Amino acid sequence: MLKQIFSLVAVFALAFTVSSCQQGNDDVRAAAAEAVETVTPANPAAAQPNQPNVAVPAGPITTMAFQENGTFDFGTVTEGEIVSHTFKFTNTGSEPLIISDAKGSCGCTVPSKPTAPIAPGEEGEITVQFNSKNKKGARNQKVTVTANTNPAQTFIYLTGTVNPDPAAVTQ
Numbered sequence: 001m002l003k004q005i006f007s008l009v010a011v012f013a014l015a016f017t018v019s020s021c022q023q024g025n026d027d028v029r030a031a032a033a034e035a036v037e038t039v040t041p042a043n044p045a046a047a048q049p050n051q052p053n054v055a056v057p058a059g060p061i062t063t064m065a066f067q068e069n070g071t072f073d074f075g076t077v078t079e080g081e082i083v084s085h086t087f088k089f090t091n092t093g094s095e096p097l098i099i100s101d102a103k104g105s106c107g108c109t110v111p112s113k114p115t116a117p118i119a120p121g122e123e124g125e126i127t128v129q130f131n132s133k134n135k136k137g138a139r140n141q142k143v144t145v146t147a148n149t150n151p152a153q154t155f156i157y158l159t160g161t162v163n164p165d166p167a168a169v170t171q
Helices: 002-021 026-038
Strands: 064-066 071-078 082-091 099-104 109-112 123-131 137-147 153-163
Touching: 064 153, 071 082, 082 153, 099 109, 099 123, 109 137, 123 137, 123 153
Parallel strands: 071 153
Antiparallel strands: 064 082, 082 123, 099 137, 109 123, 137 153
16 A cells, blocks of 8 residues: 555656646656556555554454344433443354454443453353443443454444433532
């Protein structure tokens, strides 16, 4: 990718220099345009810098299924309360399930994942804690679970409502 970027910069510099010296030389511009097209990545997603890099686990692929459809509604809590829920899942594939990462959508949502592989047919758990401090209103806290599955990422959610703390001083 880096080599392609350098090639692209060199082509533009050459085209600019040549076209500055030879005004109206359409052949040089056409050659530069053709060179730009040839250094475009074969994978269009690679050309999009805003796409997050997802670590795709190597090795055998398996499947997993969460109970509760991967969503837990904690109802209504008062701002400042900590909500904790354990999501149970099953390795529904034929290979050991390896969870390489579990990441909350913000610092207030902290998951704890299993470190050992989960055998086919066995269950595992991911516990998620949500700190509702300064998080008033309707909430939909997402946890991204990365594992040797296809797709590599699965999402689980804590949903509910956080009411303002009545004891808090209002200004």
